[in-house]
Amino acid sequence: MGAVTEADGRDTEAASRRRFADPHGDPFLRTRFAVPARPVTFLPRPRLTRHLDDALCTPLTMVNGAAGAGKSLLVADWVRGLDRPGGLPVAWLTTDAAGDAPGMFWAYLMQALRVAGVPPSADIGFPADAGRLSPTLRARLAAELNARERPVVVVLDEFDRVTSPEIAEQLEFVLRHAGPGLRLVLVTRTEPLLPLHRYRAAGELTEIRDAELAFTPQEAARLMELHGLRLPPAAVRGLVERTRGWAAGLRLSALAAGQSTDPEAYLAEFEADRSAIADFLLAEVLKRQDAGTQELLLRVSVLDRFSPALADAVTGRDDAEGVLARLSRDNAFVEHVGHGLYRLHPLFAEILRAHLRMRRPGREAELHLRAAAWLRRSGALAEALGHGAAADDWEFTAGALVDDLAIGQFFTGLRADAVTGLFARMGREGAGPAPELVRAAGRLARCELDAGLTHLRRAQRELGEYDGTPDEAAVRLTCALLEALAARMAGAPDRAEEAARAAGELWGAVPEGLLDRHPELTALLLDHLGSARLWAGHFEEARAALTAVADTAPGAATALPREDSLGRLALIDYLDGWLAGAEHRAREALAETERFGLPRPSGSGVERLVLAAVAVDRDELGQAQALLDTSAGAHPAMRDPVLQAGRALTSARLLLARGETQAALKAVEAEVPAEAASPWARGEAALVAAAAHLAEGRTRTAEGLLAEVPDEQVACAVGAARLHLATGRAAEAVRLLDRVRPEERAGPAVTVRAALVRAQAAHEAGDGATARRLVARALAQARGERLRRPFREAGPWIRPYLDGTTRHRLTPGTGPAPRRPGTPPPVVEELSGREHDVLRRLAMTMSTEEIAADLYVSVNTVKTHLKSVYRKLSVNRRNEAVRRARDLDLL
Template sequence: MSAMTGLEEESPATPEDDQADPHGDPFLRTRFAVPSLPATFLRRERLTRHLDRGLRTPLTMVNGSAGAGKTLLVADWVARRDGLPVAWLTTDAAGDGAGMFWAYLLRALRGAGVPLPADIGFPADANRVSPALPARLAAELSVRERPVVVVLDEFDRVTSPEIAEQLGFVLHHAGPGLRLVLVTRTEPLLPLHRHRAAGELTEIRGAELAFTPHEAAELMELHGLSLPPAAVRTLVERTQGWAAGLRLSALAAGQSPDPEAYLKEFEADRSTIADFLLAEVLKRQDAATQELLLRVSVLDRFSAGLADALTGRDDAGAILDRLSRGNAFVEHLGHGLYRLHPLFGEILRAHLRMRRPGRETELHRRAAEWLRRSGSLAEALGHGAAADDWEFTAGTLIDDLAIGQFFTGPRSDAVAGLFSRMGRDTKGPAPELVRAAERLARREVDGGLTHLRRARHELAEYDGTADAAAPRLSCALLEALAARLAGAPDRAEDAARTAERLRDAVPAELLERHPELTALLLDHLGSARLWAGRFEEARDALTAVAESAPGAATALPREDSLGRLALIDHLTGWPGRAERKAHEALVETERFGLSRPSGSGVERLVLAAVAVERDELGQAQALLDTAAESHPAMRDPVREAGHALTTARLHLARGDPGAALKAVRPEVTADADSPWVRGQTALVAAAAHLAEGHPEAAAGLLGEVPDEEPACAVGAARVELAAGRVEAAVRLLDRMRPEGRAGPAVTVRAALVRAQAADAAGDGAAARGFVVRALAEARRERLRRPFLEAGPWIRPYLGATSLHRLTAGWLAPGSGPPRRRPEPPPPVVEELSGRERDVLRRLARAMSTEEIAADLYVSVNTVKTHLKSVYRKLSVNRRNEAVRRARELDLL
């Protein structure tokens, strides 16, 4: 039989077999020893519990990279197992043949106290084994009352399909008598898919082996290092929780007089971690693989095609697949993309600089060109900047029509930060356009216009060429923004017409890829038209933006357009509509996870103005404060004028006309006059003069009030009436006829002017009819200010029992001006995020900012940012107010 199979029959097991392997050499007893645990070993209960659950399945696999803590984890678990025999075998570094593997495994079982009969046999050949041996072993194990646990450490060294097949046979036929634990860096050759499908596999992989910040802090303490949570979190982020990296860092830091500073500043290329990774990972690879790893170290993530571009070869796909399967610190992200472990990549880059000086810049340039051709804009820009090739980088941004990314989208901060490193010596139209965008993004109009002039001069060389279409369209967008900020509506119209002509010359796929360009252009045009008082034309442009397809790239212009549409509704007397649009604007960016302000904040000013109309003065003040806090002073004529007017009206409502006169004259720098700003400013100033008892001074301002807008005409009629010119007031209303042309905030005041005029003429019935009309319209919108402003003449009408049904529940009747009802607490302007609620709950427990940061494992600055957002959303200014407000709203 042996002659036919080519195998020698196993000899019966004898006592001597316990002393020698198939070569006749003594067994290496260290291969059976469970590794001892260092004094600084950290027991992680979540992982040992997972291993405990693994006893319910025949196969457990602990799979992770070198230094991930696999072996020590299983060794600790084994040391705590009571009752079950455990056979430990560390596979041979050179790779055992089948006979040697089974000889060592049989010895491990006997050493663990597992009785095996002599007829199981013993391999006579180090490289081969008879099928009878695995069959007899499986039969013997299958009848055990209690299973034996077999741990095969470093199983990635077993590369023989024959051994894997035999081991799988034993595992299958041993049934409940065997629990196999494989500790490996790579996927073993066993048919894991079958075990997974049958629910017979327990897996612990690299992500689970990674230390959490809490575990890392405990590990540091075991090494005598007490670090603040922020330092621990930074270390975990850098090592990605890699056990060996954390331990080696702790050991090295322990030798430093300032461990925290060392861990923050240590250079990976000079550390013991570098030595470990270079020896355990890089130098285990062949020369071609080492060269690939060094070259792709300049990349954050990469495909096989990009790796081939950097190496000049065509075999990167197979190499990367092998490395990722082998846990060689190369992770497959899916969709054909890979990345290096961050610390491994850092070490490889340092190694590359040492071995190939100057090569890093060349690799970045190659990557940038390949990524640009493949359409990966963000990565192309990053590598172009890393190569210090700013002409290429700026040209890539402009040619891709991506200039709008300076102002909107999830990458706006990244793009601005990237180009902040561009030197002044870089010439050409694209760099000048980028500089103009940088300045305009900061609302530096004069500086932006200077660079725009230079860009136009540079572009003159490209007249009539197809290459100039994208730069010229980008230039038109920036000119529209500059015109909006400068209050120059005619220039904005010119820029919009230029952009419309250029659209046909730009590839359609570019416009589809960058919807933010069109959204920004229309937003700027709509804002400029709003400044000019062309409300309907402004509404058309802004509505097109607000109704565009939602997405992160256009969230900020949609927010801004909704805020300005709300302002138009407010100016034309529709507070309810204005409020709804303003709330839509507030949630527009948050639903896409964007926190950067749009640069206007008009929506909060509108909500504050509506709150003044409803005599909810505390809420109005809170909204004004949050508008100023979240959108600090910047050049935007519409916003500046809106803030001044709302602030002045709030002062008037509080009975301080002097403060109103000071606030209503904003220092708005604009190239063109805004008729509605001029008119509204004059009306607020006139109201302040009236409150001070100077009707003639108020009437003297009427020349500044344009009467083509219903709101301004009604305001002028109120001033005329207060000055005693009753007939002039009525004629003004008759000529304008605001009813049907304006909203209730205008028509209510118009009705009250007519009611006062009728009362002055002694026509009480007509006056009562106009008051009834005003109340009916005001009730729907809860407009209290018009009645509080009306004066003593209205007292008898509001006090009439017959009008009680119109005033009940929102406007208190009485003999004098309506008494103010206690103001309801301001509503939440925006919903709190989950992390903001976490901060708020700890705030309610009187925890300090530092304690909250430590408890949540975030930085103090992050907590401060969350607190600022909580205050804004709850319309409060202090901690105790936030807690009280949250309890009122059942948030705590």
């Protein structure tokens, strides 16, 4: 049969024989012309078959995907829609490795056309030699196809087995000259040798690739149902994420899960290396590679995303770039993710790691360390830490973090959880200053001051005398930062100042560029110093340090120290009597971490505490309580004397405003652990306690507390003057105000109270004109700050000096003021308790989503409550609702 030539093609008997035999004289294998049958659990995917319809408009179509991606079944499903009465003829050929012989390939292709009902004419001839094809045959075939009125669709399945450039050239010749008579569909794992760029440029190529072949979560859910599995959406999403939508992985997982008593648990926890998926990938992917490529794949399995240079470093090779590019082109479960980086399919990587442990015991840790060292030299610290931890080399891992001045990542939001979780596995392994500093940071981040100091002291002992080297400078600067934090937590301002001085001496000694890479270290150090100075009552020095942090360039790394510094600057403004400024800074602090997407709650919560204190002064007691609750819930275990004292004082003032004097006393008597006393905290606590004792008639007890009130704090001095006045010593009260001159040093929240002390003294002296002038001045100053509490605290003497409207708004026990023309009507229908909750949070500028999360309800529920609030308040917008509620004393 092999001696028959193409010229003999006209011989009827020979042509008849050739119809059933290849150039070797062997019968054609009919299975190679069969369209694959659809399994019972096959899932049609209209989005892909619709895309394949474009194949009828372009001469060339390529379906290119990994093994098991569902390529052949997809095309088979599509061609069944074509091969029907009135449809287009479809010739299907599954190629094999023997197809690299040109004569054999074309003999099978021509037989596929005969099986499809479009036999080439006898004039075309037949390949007589398995190893060659004459130019005449391909030209005649192309001309005959070009003459067809309707095209024939030729599908070449598993075309990746055809690696002969000669066949590719011949096929491209026929495709180009067949014109509209041929639509060629290549189903392949690899990029074919045809000049695809020409077809792309001309818009004559339809492509479906691996990413498009991947199952969506919706498709995966339907596939699971075909296997008798009904899974929750989260379980399906998890499976799709793990398999990356790989068709074979999903089907094999579904088959195995169907045999489990708990399919959902099985799919969440199955070990890929002990499943049919492992058998498939090992046979279809790994074992198809040469020994060197197999070894490379085993070694890079310890990496997540990797460059060829990193792969070379881990494997000890110098040719990874070419190998990885080839594997990616061949869809060998190596994906090029852009920017010169690659990654393995997660299931493939999992299986390879299991084989690495089995075939190369102990090698995994070595490979992780090689990767960690290369990544550290390349400046990829986060990845280096991960590999160092995976190798259980904690001296290297802790040293990398400390030497890079990155210890601040324990405290700065975006990386805090990752770094804390990474080093939580360290245990007692690792000796030396760096591991001890990391342990200290971990404990201090959890507010475990004593344990943190224990590790910090060990690190300092191991360091000994400073040798002046840049690496040790970084370690000592890390020590200074942690020392400043511990001092802040302990309420030890002198130690914080000493730590700051030590840090200042080291700035110039650290390696160049380190501080620029880690701006959070400087920001944290100054934030701790500023907070310690605030505790000490050195407001101006504290303001200088905190302002330096607040003025740093915004960034995710410094967002938390910026938020905290802004909150503490707001607290200083509040203590100095500048309520509007305090409120502005506090809201600026709240917005700081939101803009970088940091988790809520974040920061220390001091900004919400300041807003609560401002709300008390404005007599918005409900809002003050809501803000206090939020502040307390942010970090209940926070070790911060400034925050603890501020919360106790604000709570006590709120309780006093509600008439709960015993509870107020209990709040301020709670001890705030600190090594050094805070003058303003001690003085403010004494004033609140004295006010509570006065309310219950214990005048002498109140007088005894005056000794604890420092005159150097203006707000405290004004409070002391009020106490003098309340205990019958008006002259002493006025002399104290004359001495401290609050009008020159403080804001309205302080000066209004000072003016009211002077007004009451004038009233008691019978000087009504002076009293009226001073009350008028106080009202003018209070109006811009919306201050009410000082007037409500003033007592009955002030009523004659207020008009009816002002008296109603500022003092209790009077009738309502007449409604101004043009103002909305009063609320007829009361707000429900839940509507009050929503309204309070609205006033805190929380978004609808934040309110829903805070109240543990759905967003739609919050929207329903908001509509009801708007209706009852006769408003249309959020800011109008808040303004109206304040006018009606609902907040």
